[in-house]
Amino acid sequence: MFSEVLSLLPAGIINGLMFGAIYALVALGLTLIYGVLHIINFAHGAMLMLAMYMAYFLFKILNIDPYVAILIVTPAGFVFGYTIYRWGIGKLSGGRDQNILLITLGLSIILENSALVFFTGDQQTISLPYSYEAFDLGFLYLSYPKVISFVASLVICLLLWMLMTLTDLGKAIRAVAKQREGARLVGIDVEHVFAVTFGIGVACLGAAGCMLLPIFYVDPYTGNIFVIVAFTIVVLGGMGSIVGALLGGFIIGITESVGGLILGESLGQVGISLIFILILIFRPTGIFGSKV
């Protein structure tokens, strides 16, 4: 048994890294929204599900490859996120954080049940012409979709990091995150920045949805399967930290994969919960988080 686990360990770690990058992308949106707006977006899973359905229909109806569809679904996610915050969540909440929580919770219920009505509960999967093509590493076949998803996730994380650190918009977002009233006093349109941040968060989900579709299935509840992991990543990496989300994604991906090898695929997922508890006990702010 032990020798079998050892022989499979390298493959397990690589598998974990591949999935970890996608987990990170889902967590990025969550951590960004929390970092700036200081709220948890409970509709995150439902929005991921919508992105996956959009990619699915683009593929089924217009035969657009999901990786090409990133160029459509990601901007669409931004517009959806911006619109829904600027003229929905922002206005209805009256500036109160607890209202935003309730509104996003309600939004998730509406989105999931609407999907159930319009798309039914049927699980949809797609097969791409290259779905079963793979790089042969000798001890593991790395399928093209997983490799593409991995690389694309890293590129998007890098682009987002550059946006946040090198652009005026990024500076404005960071300013609002650090000192809302101060940012308003220097002329930053705080409401606009809130909506932009929410939009970027949902755009990340758009990209993540396109990358998940070729390797998973979509149904009205799929989003929650990944968002549960994303919450752990955000806590682990530090709320609001892009680098933390990426590192957290890798750690959780590897933990899940190696945990599955050692403890069995059913019990192996306990590793994620264990990390969640340990980080809350020993470093509640996360790896890259700072005290408020």
Place this chain on the structure above:
Amino acid sequence: MTKSHKLFAGSRRQFIGRASATFALASAGLSIPHIAKAASAVKIGLIHPATGWAAYPAAQLRYGAQMAIADINAAGGIKSMGGAPVEAMLGDSQTKPEIGAAEVEKMNEAGVNAIQGCYQSAVGLAASATAAKYNIPFSVDVGVSDKLVQRDLPNVFRMADGYGRIASDASINLAEINKAAGSPAKTVAIVHEESEFGTGTAKLVTQALAKHGLTVIETIKHANPTRNFDNIALRLKAAKPDIIMPINYPGEYVLLAKTLRQQRVDFMASYSVLGGGFNFKFVEEMPQIAENMIDVNHWYDPSSASGQAMRARTESEGKYFTFEVYCAYMSILFLVDGFERAGSTDKEAVNAALASSTLNVDFMPYGPTKMVNGQNMGSRAVAIQAQKGDVQVIAPSSYASASAIFPRS
């Protein structure tokens, strides 16, 4: 002089007319409750996981049950009860046993006459136990745990097979298929989901296979949902079994099948038991993966005219003809037959009628119904295989529509 006291004013003709009208109204008034009682609907509760990860099979079950109810009502309802129509009461278990039990309580308050459900065995166990408190007739449409019918509950019945008999039949069929091919397969690896359905079935199949000289060399349990099957595929690759036997729900079934191909796992056959994802949709959408995969499951009799008609009707309405559709349809027929023979909604009488049912469901490969402790002993699962984009019955031979392709081509 006394003044005569006129009881009735007006002429005798008027009196007779009014008296007749009064009598007619009184008669009508007296008869209204009688008519209403005879025509009042028989309420059947349908409890399924309408929301949550099992929403699709739940929708299929509802569809099949409601199709049966519509057909029964169109044919004049329950004749022994004056043509009483059947009415569906819908409940959502949300995949949780406690919610399933709560739905039974709500339906009981609303005057339900019988209940059908619940897809997941764990939910069925909780819901049927709650129904037993009120002696409500309970028919399991889909739910394979044998515990459902092993608790001496006089109100719980199941028309389709449970995992005990399915495991036995699956092993016998596999042994026969293997023998016919010259016995090339010696070893089996089971990949099962972690709940009562997967765990219980895996345990029984392991025991049954041993009797036929097939050794289970690896048993891998996985969570619901499982996001990534790569590690499982690698373990299977290392174990090198001749047969891979998935026992899981639809999403994981398809993901596992895709991953086995991606990881180039070599095996003689995928022989699933109650494979949730093996259906016409899977075969149609992923023919290159599905080809030659075998499943042992509830299946309709493709040679029956009514089975063919039901399939055509289902597909004409844009739905796939999955086993949930006809299992739910059959379960409603069984319940309504019980009401028909009981002639009332009296729970004792209906349960007694259901226990003595001899219903012959011609669209299933079953013999006449024979209930033993709530389990229909006339039922049987069949082995089916994806062949050239269609699904063929390959065992037992009495219902086979094609020969097995084994090992897979």
